[in-house]
Each structure stands twice: as C-alpha cells, then as structure tokens.
C-alpha cells in the first residue's frame with residue numbers, strides 16, 4: 077500500500093507563489109487557494125532575521141480527521157493514500173473544515189461544497205505530475221511515497237511551524253541542501 | 265536390460281496406468297515383442313487393448329519370458345478382479361497406455377532405451393521426467409502428484425512441512441507430531457552438511473530417505489519415505505529428484521496466489537477503514553469471500569506496541585502477537601479480523617446483535633483489557649496500549665471507529681489517570697481539544713498561565729505542583745506525598761499560585777481553566 081505525500085525542499089522554496097496560482101488556475105477556483113505559502117524563521121537565527129518559505133495544502137493524512145468527521149461519508153482515502161472529497165455527496169456542512177487541523181479545506185463560494193487539494197488525482201491517474209510540482213521553478217516540491225523506506229529520513233516537522241501530529245500528516249521536509257542551492261534573504 | 269521402473273520414467277510410458285503386478289517393477293527385459301511365438305528372451309509383451317487380448321492376459325503373463333505386458337490404445341480396459349489377482353500372483357507388471365502407439369516404433373524405442381542404459385546415459389531419460397511431473401501436478405494437483413509418486417515407488421511417501429509436520433493435503437493416520445523426531449535426527453546427522461540432495465536418516469531399525477525441498481534458499485519442507493530391502497535405490501532417488509522441481513514450482517505458484525490473495529484482502533481492509541467501499545452490499549459480498557459476516561455488528565480496536573526499554577532494541581514479532589490475539593479472541597468464541605496496519609494491530613471483532621450499547625462498550629473494554637493483560641504478561645519487554653472506537657450501527661462506518669480508536673490511543677496519554685486500554689468515549693476533554701488548531705491552543709494556555717511563565721526561575725516547579733494537584737483530585741495530603749513536601753508547604757505554594765494567577769481553587773470555573781491549560785501544555789509538548 078502506498079502513501080503519497082508532499083516532500084518540501086525547505087531551502088529551495090523562494091516563496092514565489094507559482095504553485096498557489098498554478099493550482100488555482102488548474103482547479104478553476106475564483107476566491108480561494110488550495111495551497112498556501114507559509115513563512116517561518118530559521119532554526120539558527122531565531123530572531124526572525126532569516127526566513128524559510130514552504131508551500132502546504134491538504135496533507136493527505138494517514139489518520140484524516142476530515143474523513144471521519146464528515147456526516148455524509150463524502151470523504152475517502154484512496155489506495156495510494158490520496159484523500160478526496162466526493163462533491164456529489166458533500167452538502168457543504170463545513171464539519172470537515174473545522175475538523176482539519178491544517179486549514180486545508182474551505183467551502184467553495186460558488187459550488188457551496190467543500191474543496192481541498194486532491195493531489196491532482198486525475199492528472200496522476202493519467203501519469204502526469206501534480207500541477208504544483210510541475211509549476212515550481214526551483215523544484216521545491218515533490219511527490220514521494222512515504223511508505224518507501226528510502227524516504228524514511230526526511231523530517232516530519234520544520235522548525236518554527238507547529239504541526240499537529242495526531243492525524244499523521246503525509247508531508248515531509250527536506251532541510252538539507254547543498255550550499256550552492258541555498259537561498260536566503262537577510263536584512264542584517 | 266531395462267526394468268519396469270526405468271521404463272515408466274521414459275516418454276510416453278510415464279503416462280501409463282499401472283493395472284497390477286507392480287511388486288515386480290524391478291523385473292527386467294531385453295526387448296519388446298508383440299508376437300507370442302517370438303519369446304526367446306526376457307520380453308515386454310505389447311498388445312492392443314481389446315476384449316480378446318484382455319481375456320488372454322492370464323495365458324500371456326504365465327509365459328516364462330514375458331516379464332510384463334503393455335496394453336495400448338482405446339479406452340481403459342475393464343479387467344475382471346480374478347484376472348488382476350492372477351497378475352498380482354505372477355508379480356509381473358501390466359501397464360495400460362491410452363496413447364495409440366505403433367508396435368514397430370515402440371519396439372525400437374525400447375531397444376534404444378536399453379542401449380542408453382547400457383551406455384550409462386539413462387540420466388537423460390530421467391531428466392525429461394520433470395516435464396511429466398509438471399504436467400501431472402498441473403492437471404491433478406498435489407494429491408494426484410503424491411499418489412502417482414507413491415505408486416511408482418510402491419510405498420507411502422510423506423510430504424512434510426519445514427517443521428516436520430505433515431503437509432495439509434496429506435491424510436495421515438495418527439498423531440501429526442509423529443515425524444517431529446526426524447527433525448532432531450536429521451539436524452544431528454547433517455549439522456555440517458545441509459546442502460545434500462537427500463539424506464539417509466535412521467530411526468530405530470529403519471532407514472529413511474529424506475529429501476529437503478529447497479528453492480532459492482527457501483525451505484518448503486521435506487519428502488520422507490522408508491528404504492525397502494528390494495529397492496533399486498538409484499532409480500528411486502532419480503525419480504524423486506526429478507519430481508521435486510515440479511513440486512517446488514507448484515509451491516511457488518501457490519505462494520504467489522496466496523500473496524495475491526493477501527494483497528487483495530489487504531486492500532479490502534484498507535478500503536473498509538478509509539471509506540473507500542461503494543456500498544454495504546459490496547462490503548458484505550467481499551467480506552463473505554474470506555468468511556466474514558458483515559451483517560453482524562462489529563467493534564474495532566487498535567493495538568500499539570512499544571518497547572518498554574528504549575535501549576533494549578529488539579524486533580517485535582507482529583505475526584506471533586497476531587496469532588496470540590487471534591487465539592485469545594477465538595477462545596471467547598468470537599470471530600474477528602486481526603491484521604497489521606501502519607505498525608499497529610487492528611482488531612475488528614464481530615459481536616452479538618442483542619447487546620445493548622452500554623453492554624457493547626463494556627464487552628469491548630473487557631476484551632481489550634484481557635488482550636492487553638495477556639500480551640504484557642507473555643511479552644514483558646513490551647508496553648501494550650489499546651484504543652477502542654465507538655460502535656456504529658452500520659459497518660460502512662467502521663472508518664469512524666478506526667479514527668476514534670487511533671485518537672483514543674494518541675490522546676489518551678494526556679489523561680490524568682493513565683489507562684492502557686482506552687475507549688474513545690472515555691478520553692474526556694482532550695477529544696475536543698484535538699480538533700482545535702495549535703496556535704489557538706497555544707494562545708489559550710499562554711494567556712491563562714502567563715504569570716507563571718513570567719517567573720522563569722519557578723515556573724517548572726509551579727507547573728509540576730499544579731499537575732500533581734490535579735492528578736490527585738485536589739487532595740492536599742496525596743499531592744504533598746507525591747511531591748515529597750509537607751502539606752503546609754503545599755498549601756502555601758497553592759495560595760501563592762492563586763495570587764499569581766489571580767484565581768480561586770474553590771471556584772469551578774478557575775479550576776477548569778487551569779485544568780484545560782495544563783492538558784494543552786501536555787498535548788503540545
């Protein structure tokens with residue numbers, strides 16, 4: 077059984093928001109983003125003088141809180157670990173919105189249904205990569221199988237960003253980067 | 265000179281059916297003949313199978329140089345019982361080959377086989393028998409294969425598993441442990457030499473052939489049969505050696521089927537726990553394939569095992585724990601599905617329709633406690649925790665129970681009284697806290713306890729005091745005992761805390777506020 081998840085190369089993300097906008101275009105949303113950029117201060121310069129950016133959306137958790145809280149049984153987790161919402165079953169009650177500890181779900185104002193990242197399920201089924209991965213100019217996002225032991229060494233959390241672990245989010249952080257690829261902004 | 269046992273290893277004779285007289289399988293002949301007037305030397309008599317030839321079998325078999333008879337062509341002959349008795353009496357094999365053969369080419373074939381043998385090249389013939397065994401095991405299965413091999417060797421042959429228990433297809437009289445002692449004898453005799461094709465093992469006055477069934481370093485079991493005084497050892501061993509590859513290929517195929525079956529089962533259970541099944545009908549239908557009746561109510565538990573001593577690293581044998589859990593559950597006459605998932609052990613227990621909700625919860629808790637006790641008793645190095653989800657009227661909602669059982673496991677550890685077996689309904693306020701965002705929770709506890717944190721020097725002691733106070737249900741003496749301080753010292757500390765935090769421990773609101781803040785600290789940290 078697979079558990080697909082996002083691998084974020086922390087030191088590479090520019091915070092340019094290409095992934096956010098590419099996702100918004102791909103999925104035809106007008107007013108909301110499925111993917112959001114977070115900015116945290118560096119572990120070694122805790123005074124906030126150096127920053128990291130990283131992009132996050134639904135984490136396709138191993139124990140998804142949204143799934144078990146949906147009264148309509150509209151949320152399911154596919155065999156590859158992707159958590160998807162069945163829009164035909166969703167009534168837009170918002171329970172999943174409050175249940176998700178990562179703010180990954182919002183109610184689409186036009187369809188009045190819950191909306192979140194589906195890891196470009198259809199694109200992946202056709203053998204294409206997710207739109208966020210393809211659109212990132214510096215390859216800061218990847219899709220990996222977390223059940224593959226070769227990926228076991230990646231970090232489950234990143235300094236400065238408090239993550240709820242209860243749902244076992246399928247996101248990993250790569251904080252190691254060759255010095256040549258290191259990008260940071262300093263105002264000192 | 266060719267023996268019948270050798271003949272039956274060659275194509276097309278390996279398809280021949282043995283009608284009788286197989287005790288005489290070691291009898292040998294120089295050539296094949298179809299003319300009764302031409303029997304000057306030891307001969308295999310070949311004759312078309314029809315009424316006339318069958319009625320003459322007794323006369324033919326009694327002829328001095330006829331060592332055996334090969335009937336061929338047409339349908340299987342009906343041979344009266346009296347005739348079989350005569351055949352057995354003469355101890356001369358009578359074979360029937362369904363295939364239509366030409367007597368001239370058959371005579372030539374037998375001459376060629378005799379020549380091959382005299383040149384010491386008969387092993388080429390043996391090598392070709394593997395194809396026959398492969399075909400046979402494909403058509404007749406393991407039972408047909410074993411029956412034929414026993415027949416050819418003219419004695420019982422035992423197929424044992426890797427632990428020297430009879431294979432499940434073998435219908436063995438008596439105790440299934442009866443071969444266990446061969447394990448000891450075999451390993452003693454072969455301590456240094458495990459790679460032999462076969463070994464002779466002695467059990468009392470008898471000698472046995474033991475063939476390990478090995479492929480790619482995987483031991484599938486053993487073949488065992490007794491040595492007989494009249495046995496042509498080289499022919500028998502060649503027969504077995506060339507039958508074994510067919511058996512191994514059968515086992516490998518079986519293993520692949522089992523793996524496919526298991527992965528199908530695994531994905532069914534995954535789909536069940538992640539709301540991925542289309543309808544209740546699909547659930548019931550698919551469950552039936554494995555004998556699970558999803559029309560019955562179920563309870564779900566998740567077991568997590570951790571090593572008590574972090575330093576003493578040893579691998580946890582999940583399979584043996586699962587077997588243990590299965591036997592514990594079945595000892596209570598219950599049906600259950602017990603399987604590993606994501607490092608935990610999931611138990612779905614089918615229970616009675618007649619239980620009331622309260623009884624159902626008590627029943628599951630008591631089963632969980634029993635399992636927990638037994639696992640910790642038998643495996644003292646392991647800490648076992650069990651989370652239990654709520655019961656739902658439809659099994660399609662088992663995914664909710666699964667989530668709740670995991671939440672109970674995860675969050676129950678923040679409870680004041682630590683219970684190793686936790687029901688989701690009993691984990692209290694943390695259940696609500698689990699759905700609130702971390703930064704909101706953090707804001708809350710920092711706000712409530714801010715004045716404690718301002719006093720950095722004493723903040724750790726103050727938090728410890730508060731935690732102990734709540735753990736002991738606000739009992740001054742017990743709290744003081746836990747903290748190894750005098751009750752009056754504790755009273756003074758609590759008074760000071762009341763003034764720092766501007767609260768009153770006699771007011772329920774204040775008590776609750778601090779209680780929640782302490783829980784959040786535990787959760788977040």
Ligand code: SF4
Pocket residue numbers: 133134135136137140141142143159175176177178179180181192243245
């Ligand atoms: S991140 Fe939120 S929406 Fe995504 S699977 Fe986890 S709980 Fe559900």
Ligand code: SF4
Pocket residue numbers: 145146147148149150151161165166167168169170171172173189190
């Ligand atoms: S908004 Fe839709 S998906 Fe979310 S809980 Fe309600 S019905 Fe389920």
